[in-house]
Amino acid sequence: MAKRDYYDVLGVAKGADAAAIKKAYRQKAKELHPDRNSDNPNAEAQFKEANEAYEVLKDENKKAAYDRYGHAAFENGMGGGGGPRGGQGDFGSAFSDVFDDLFGDFMGGGRGGGGRRSTAQRGNDLRYNLRINLEDAFAGMQKTITVPTAVGCGACNGTGAEGGSEPQTCPTCSGMGKVRAQQGFFTVERTCPTCSGMGQIIKDPCNTCHGQGRVEKEKSLSVNIPAGVETGTRIRLAGEGEAGMRGGPTGDLYIFIEVQDHALFERESTNLYCRVPVSIATAALGGEIEVPTIDGGRSRVKVPEGSQSGRQMRLRGKGMPALRGGNTGDMFIELAVETPVKLTSRQREILKEFDQLSEENNPQGSSFFDSVKSFWDSMKG
Known part of the structure; x- marks a missing residue:
């Protein structure tokens, strides 16, 4: 089967500039990507065809050769620069050119478009379970609690670096916090193993916090418990959670109230x-x-x-x-x-006498036993 014209494959006019060609390829790649067309058996072949076309037309020398000789430019070594290998094109090279444009929203940015990854990370929110009695829930109270948490390191001012030195850009990921590897037709993105996704490394870590920018410590807080709280009430203390990594913002502290059962x-x-x-x-x-x-x-x-x-x-x-x-x-x-218990003999005598005199003073009992008699009579019938 004869190959389709590369310009027709991408849907652009002959003589289109590089920007128009790239835009057209982006659109085709979105439409034809196999992961988005699982119900189309021809999607993978069409996707490869678009990549082959873009591999040629994005290169000025290959494009010039193709404009002059057509597909014959890449047969038997013509056209210089070695055209599409085996008629399939350099898939990885073509697709990676627009990978960030297509999937940047899902993969966290891309080359030239996302900027460097910030090393500062927000601290975790903390939870504190507070048990109070019912009287305190009625009146409200001020309660001092002690919370184990992480606070900013004073020795390095939260940077994690010793002596005021600055973190350096990770040489492995160039500050992105992620690295990419080509696997067949696909580019796979993973967390950088050198900086663990931080984007920066500390050559001279702080001796106090060992590069974390924070240290473990207990702190005391005064908490206002409003009147009327009940089990499950949540009180938020903004900024009283765990300190952020390397100068990042502090998390929040959430206090969950449990009101104890009362004896009365x-x-x-x-x-x-x-x-x-x-x-x-x-x-x-x-x-x-x-x-x-x-x-x-x-x-x-x-x-x-x-x-x-x-x-x-x-x-x-x-x-x-x-x-x-x-x-x-x-x-x-x-x-x-x-009902009284451990009756004396005199109390027993009085109660027996009272019981004999109160046959007409028990309306509930009389009503109940009348109903029982009617029930038994109906069963006999």
């Missing part, structure tokens, strides 16, 4: 719940009980006559404050009618 109160959002035991006599006759509140105070609550276990009473405004302002929650008192 259970929390649900801004509301508090307190389960209070009451005697049978108080529940039956009614009366008053004294209950604690989260602020350390006391409140008297009236127990209605005939109260049952599980009955709740509300104390408005005695709960937790909302974290970001607004109303304060409520406190709910839940009654737990307590």
Whole structure:
């Protein structure tokens, strides 16, 4: 099959200048790259054809020979400079000319287009888990914490170099932090093994930080814990994280709050719940009980006559404050009618007598057993 005209392959007019040829090739390479055309079985052959055309037309001498003799210019050694080997062209040379333009966004820049890699790297963010009790969550507090972290080295001012010397450009990657290697049809980019991707090397590292620009140290911080925090609340302290590498910006510190369980109160959002035991006599006759509140105070609550276990009473405004302002929650008192234990003989006599006299005073029991009788009767039917 006869070869197509190289100008037709790239879609440019004869006599097009180098800029137009390169632009056309870039467009073709994008359209025909096999990785982007897995469903097109002809893509690889068309891609190679475009590379072969560009390999000839990008070179002034080869282009002049091709304009004069056509494809015959590269047959039997004609045209000088040895045209496309085996009719395929120097794929690596042609493709690498526009590699950066095509994939620079994905590979981190390219020759002549990305600039040198900065050695400064932002420090890591740190996490600190802080446990507080419910009383502190109610009132808010100032808490001093000690955080192990990395801080900028004072001996070298964070540069990592001894005596004020400057880092030098890495000779392996020329400051890019990455190196490229040709593997068949493709150019592979890897982190530079000499500078570990930093782009620079330190000939005379600081004796204190060994070239890192930072040292391990504990620091104390005063943290404001606002009233109303709950488990999972996150507090951010900007710039209090790990120091950056070689003068890079400092990371942030995130404090995660965990509010411990309380012996008396259970929390649900801004509301508090307190389960209070009451005697049978108080529940039956009614009366008053004294209950604690989260602020350390006391409140008297009236127990209605005939109260049952599980009955709740509300104390408005005695709960937790909302974290970001607004109303304060409520406190709910839940009654737990307590059955007495270890009865004396006299108490047993009184309770037996009371039980005989109170058959009509147990509405829930009467209702339940009436329902049980109806159930059994229906089963017999």
